Amino acid sequence: MNKTMENKTCARILIVDDELIIRESLAGWLKRDGYSIVTVESGEKALEIISKESFDLVFLDIKLEGIDGIETLSKIREIVPEMPVVMITAYGSINTAVEAMKKGAVDYLLKPFEPDELSLLIEKILTSKARDLENLYLKETIKDRIRFDRLIAQSKNMQGVFDLIKRVAPLECTVLITGETGTGKELVARAIHSHSQRREGPFVAINCGAFPEQLMESEIFGHERGAFTDAKEQRRGKLELANGGTIFLDEVGELSFKMQVNFLRVLEEKLFYRVGGSRPISLDCRVIAATNRDLKKAIREGIFREDLFYRLNVFSIHLPPLRERKEDIPLLARHFLMKFSKETNKHVENISRDALDLMMIYDWPGNVRELKNAIERAVVICRGSQIRPQDLPISVGESNKREGPDGSTKLLPLKEIEKRYIKQVLDDTNWNISLSSKVLGIDRSTLYKKIKKYNLKH
């Protein structure tokens, strides 16, 4: 398992004070702030727990029975030098507090504290800690060469993909990228583009399965005014827009047979015409295609042209599914965690061991995209600083069974899928109706009706 995922701490605060009333009132206040709090009444107990558990911040009273605050501080610094310690001091002992600062305390607070001062101080300490972690992470990714453009991976097979990208990028040839949905085919195409001689030009992507045939034709080639009923204006197609750059044909296996023929001609002649046009336009863009389909099988079935396949498949890159490179999961999970906790401005800093274990055994049919969505959702739902298994929208028992009882992948009616999906969301949220209805994008009463209709049970 990835080393960098370990020895990370959960946002917890330790309070060391011999006065019960201080421990309780500070703990109560900080709990309402959402932190998880541990309190102890002596330096000895503090050292004992610190040597076993990890904290993001320690509040340490200067005056303690037994070993005093200053000595406790020195010992804490020996055990965990990076753990921030804030001294709590009474009015009479400011000099000692200054001494503590010299010994490595990050700050001190005079009892009683101003509430705004306390909250500012905690925020300052915790954000600078988060920033340190992020810097450390960036340095590690660069050092370990686990980042290539916007792709992140350390597994052997993905390192192989990075090498292929570097080799093919400077060439002009057509590239065919294969892999399941969510494996990052477009990111690979973009990486090729940004390492090619055409990097200053545009990168234009088009999903070949997104439009019916006639629209597709005009999307790709553009049209002249009056070419068909709705063609009120002349319009440039994606091939023209990609002029000087790269065109990315996603889901190329979905192209209609007629479009396949058109495309083949374009690739052979390096020219194309707008729909309804007679002026040839020369093709000046690199073509990268991608598919999650088995094109060789499609050729055998007669739905994909073999000649087009060979035109596209001059150089091919296959992206392995996430389940075949599980060593990348912790790395990717952490990357998305950083991204989303920054975007949502939430202090979610790590993933619990249990949650990570769950991610490692799950088989991720939706690949990296599914992982990304799962982390985004978990960051949003998560109430503490750590993602726990219940924050993840995955459960291993159910979701890994992608095949029917006879071992084949069954095609199911929409209703059945709706029923199963609602059940899954309900189970994943522990039958939290509000949350489930928000996830499903329907209101609570509709959800109740569907639960009744499908006779779903907790």
Added chain:
Amino acid sequence: MEKIPSPCIGINPIKLKDSSFLQGLLKEIKNSLGVQTKIITVLNDIEFAYHEGRGQYYSTRILEELNRLTPDKYLRVLAITDKDLFIPILTYVYGEAQLDGRAAIISTNRLMPQNRSPKELMKFSSRIIKEALHELGHTFGLTHCRDKRCIMHYCRTLREVDEKQTKFCFFCETLLMDKLK
């Protein structure tokens, strides 16, 4: 049909010099939480929580008494005082609540308007509503929220209080509604 007793939040004003905001507050709480509100008298005064040395009232002690004395039929109890409140570790608090508990208290002491102009008075009652919903939010297990516009955001200054909305953000609301259902 069987009559289901509707849950109710008891509001306990304690010797307020100015109680002009009370009816508005009851209405806002009812609207925001979807729970009935009612004026009740659990505590007549809070002198038992007075601290000689600090000249303030110890809010945690008051919460214990509120929780102990409020009849079970009340889902929550919110006390309102114009005295200044404190907890031992802090110089003052605007209010306090038992996290995931039953009792909450707010003080109008530091929310007072600068003058009696209608605009300042509006601000004053809106601050009270925000603090009341914030503390009640804590009793439903909500912790502070990073969304600056959310009721559950912890405000360091009155200005921040004035800037936040009288609304729970999407996530706080979701969590709250789950507790309330």
